[in-house]
Amino acid sequence: MLIGRKxxxxxxxxxxxxxPSSQIIxxxxxxxxxxxxxxxxxxxxxxxxxxxxxxxxxxxxxCRKCIVMGKMSTCTMLAINETDMKFEDSLSGLVWNGKLxxxxxxxSLKVVEAVHRNHDLLLWAVCxxxxxxxxxxxxxxxxxQGKFVCITTPRVDVVLELANRFxxxxxxxxxxxxxxxxxxxxxxxxxxxxxxxxxxxxxxMFHLLIIDEVDAFPYNIEKHLHWVASEARTETGSTIQLTxxxxxxxxxxALKGKIHNVMVPARYHRQPLPVPSFEWVxxxxxxxxxxxxxxxxxxxxxxxxxxxxxxxxxxTPTIKDCVFIEEAVKKVTTNSASVHSQDPLRxxxxxxxxxxxxxxxxxxxxxxxxxxxxxxxIAVLGADEEIxxxxxxxxxxxxxxxxxxxANGEVILFHNGISEEMVRAKKQILLMNHLGYEKGWLDEK
Ligand SMILES: [Zn+2]
Ligand SMILES: [Zn+2]
Numbered sequence: 358m359l360i361g362r363k364x365x366x367x368x369x370x371x372x373x374x375x376x377p378s379s380q381i382i383x384x385x386x387x388x389x390x391x392x393x394x395x396x397x398x399x400x401x402x403x404x405x406x407x408x409x410x411x412x413x414x415x416x417x418x419x420c421r422k423c424i425v426m427g428k429m430s431t432c433t434m435l436a437i438n439e440t441d442m443k444f445e446d447s448l449s450g451l452v453w454n455g456k457l458x459x460x461x462x463x464x465s466l467k468v469v470e471a472v473h474r475n476h477d478l479l480l481w482a483v484c485x486x487x488x489x490x491x492x493x494x495x496x497x498x499x500x501x502q503g504k505f506v507c508i509t510t511p512r513v514d515v516v517l518e519l520a521n522r523f524x525x526x527x528x529x530x531x532x533x534x535x536x537x538x539x540x541x542x543x544x545x546x547x548x549x550x551x552x553x554x555x556x557x558x559x560x561x562m563f564h565l566l567i568i569d570e571v572d573a574f575p576y577n578i579e580k581h582l583h584w585v586a587s588e589a590r591t592e593t594g595s596t597i598q599l600t601x602x603x604x605x606x607x608x609x610x611a612l613k614g615k616i617h618n619v620m621v622p623a624r625y626h627r628q629p630l631p632v633p634s635f636e637w638v639x640x641x642x643x644x645x646x647x648x649x650x651x652x653x654x655x656x657x658x659x660x661x662x663x664x665x666x667x668x669x670x671x672x673t674p675t676i677k678d679c680v681f682i683e684e685a686v687k688k689v690t691t692n693s694a695s696v697h698s699q700d701p702l703r704x705x706x707x708x709x710x711x712x713x714x715x716x717x718x719x720x721x722x723x724x725x726x727x728x729x730x731x732x733x734x735i736a737v738l739g740a741d742e743e744i745x746x747x748x749x750x751x752x753x754x755x756x757x758x759x760x761x762x763x764a765n766g767e768v769i770l771f772h773n774g775i776s777e778e779m780v781r782a783k784k785q786i787l788l789m790n791h792l793g794y795e796k797g798w799l800d801e802k
Contacts, residue, residue, distance in 0.1 A: 379436040384429035385420055395435060396557050397423035398584030422581065425537065426557055437560040448547060450530035451497040453490070458625045460798045461491050467619040468495030471595045472502075472565055479611055482621035483630055483789050484601045484726075484755025489522050491621070492567060495597070500530065500547055504564035507549040507589065509556055511576040513537075514727055515569060520550050553582050556589040564594040571598045572748050573726070601755060602748035602785070623793035627800045628764035630786050631735075631757040633750070635779065638771045641738060642678070651685045655771055658736060659689055659717065662767075668710065668733045669717045672753055674742040676721055682738065683719050693717035696724065725752040732763035740770035740779055750782035 385394050385405070392405045399405075399422035410417035412432060419430035429435075457465055464480055471478040472495045482488050492508070499506050508519055513536045520534040533543050535551035535558075543549065543558065553568070553576050568576070568586060576582050590596055603611065611618040624630070638652035645651065651659070662669050671686070673679045676697040683695040694715045696703045703723070710718045711730060718724070722744060735757045737745060745753075750770070757766025770779055793799040 382435050382437060383431060384433040384435045385418055385431045387418070387431070392418055392420075394420035394423060394429055396420070396426070396429045398581035398588070399423065400581070423554075423557060426554070448500045448503075448530065449497065450500060450527040450547075451493055452528060453493055453526040455490060457490060458487070458798075460621050460623050460796070461487055461625065464491040464619045464621050465494045467617075468492060468597060469498050471495065471597060471617065472498045472504075475564075475593050475595050476617055477595055478597045479603065479607060479616055479618040480597060480599045480621070481603055481608075481611060481618060482599065482601060483624060484752060485624045485626075485729075485759040486601075486621045487625045488569070488599055488621075489519065492597075492599075493526055496527075496548070496565065496567075499565040500527075502564075504594075505549075505562055505591075506547065506565045506567075507551065507556075507559075507563040508567045508569060509549075509551050509553050509586070509589075510569040511553050511573045511582075512570060512727070513552055516550055516552055518727075519569065523548065523550060553586065556582075556585045559589040561591050562589055564591050565597070566590045566594065567597045567599065569599045570726070571600045572602045572604065577604075577748075602751045605747070605781075608785075620792060622789040622791075622796065623798035624759070624764075626761040626764060627798065628758065628761065629790040629793060629799050631754060631766050631768050632786050632790070633754050633768040633770050633779075633783055635740075635770050635772060635775055635783075637773065638738075639773055641771065641773065645678075645681050645685050649681075649685045649688065651682070651689065652738075652771065655736065655738060656689055658769060659686070662734045663690055663692075663716065666716075668713065668730045670724065670730075670733055670735045670753075670756055671717060671719045672725070672735070672737040672740075672745075673719060673721060674739040674744050678739065679719055679721055686717055686719060690717060693719065695719040697721045698723050722749055722753075724756075725749050726755075728756065729759050730756070731760045732766070733757060734766055735768045736771060737769070738771045739773070741772040741774050741776040745776075745778060747778045747781040747785065750779060751785055754782065754786060 382395055384396055385392055393400050399420055404422040405418050406421055407416055407418045417430040417432050419428050496506050510516060516536050523532060530548050531546045533546035533549045535541055535555040610616045636654050638654055641652045673682050679695045679697050686693045694706045696706045709715045733756055754768045757768050758764045
């Protein structure tokens with residue numbers, strides 16, 4: 358039985374029933390001559406526009422930042438649920454009976470503890486550590502306490518993948534899966550899996566809020582989304598942030614023990630992370646544009662792995678480079694293709710790469726996470742350029758060596774001068790391996 362009534366935040370025009378516990382507020386407010394949007398947290402004045410409003414027959418200011426979710430203006434009212442409601446009945450839904458590795462178990466216990474004690478937690482787990490399974494027991498504990506649980510992430514493909522995993526692990530629990538265009542409505546579901554943008558629909562709703570891939574775009578850049586996330590959680594509760602690549606501030610706080618955190622420096626298969634090597638190739642762009650020729654070192658490296666029949670990821674800084682480099686790679690092997698965010702065939706190409714129909718995939722950072730290909734070898738051309746941040750390079754390196762059978766993938770960063778971010782990425786990977794050995798979670802070489 359549900360105690361009290363719980364509704365998502367909603368604009369009053371669409372609301373038939375306003376729960377007595379709710380607070381009514383103006384969606385866009387002018388505070389000390391500056392506008393603020395109380396749905397999406399936007400305070401950037403560039404994203405406000407004023408127009409003559411037919412609804413209220415006067416001049417209204419609306420927020421452009423969150424307009425895709427429906428217009429919020431100075432004449433829109435929001436009903437915000439203020440009471441902290443729980444289900445009375447405890448719910449046991451977990452049927453997953455896989456086995457956690459010792460490192461996963463340690464993290465899982467920390468998650469359960471955070472749920473019981475209502476504190477926040479940073480879960481810093483390397484790429485390929487098996488993060489999802491570490492959440493199951495904590496979520497089960499929260500559901501048993503009658504809590505509302507939400508798992509959110511910046512990326513739609515991750516939402517879909519998580520939805521799959523959780524439907525299997527919690528088959529009897531009602532799960533809402535929300536993203537732009539999903540067409541699903543929230544209906545007091547015990548478990549919600551959604552994009553970070555969808556959190557704008559909720560206020561003080563989730564007792565346990567898990568944010569996966571906190572370092573991914575746009576959550577890493579758009580500060581108003583941090584406000585949205587903190588508003589979606591109940592006042593007492595726990596927010597668990599999951600990442601393989603925390604910001605340097607978070608890393609420092611975690612390493613000094615200043616925030617609740619748990620580190621999982623080792624992959625489930627007990628092999629260390631492949632460490633990137635650096636190789637200078639000078640002004641490669643000029644050579645490729647002039648003669649459609651790859652740097653010698655890269656060509657040699659490609660040929661080595663082509664011969665061994667390995668799938669190869671070749672990361673490039675921009676879409677324009679991606680296309681030029683494809684031409685140059687074609688001279689080495691025709692068994693290649695390029696993908697980027699604007700490519701209408703990107704899904705088809707990635708799936709051909711998965712199947713082994715394409716051997717070299719030239720890509721921008723869109724494939725820095727999420728895609729796992731056994732035995733893949735990784736090269737980055739122009740690794741010193743701005744787009745390749747520490748976090749991007751750690752994620753990219755994390756594509757290699759994920760399966761036990763192929764735990765020794767190679768990662769090579771071709772550059773025209775080593776960047777600070779390259780050094781930091783390598784340092785972070787070495788640190789993780791060091792901690793993994795120290796904990797006894799990696800097999801000795
Ligand atoms: Zn807004
Ligand atoms: Zn108006």
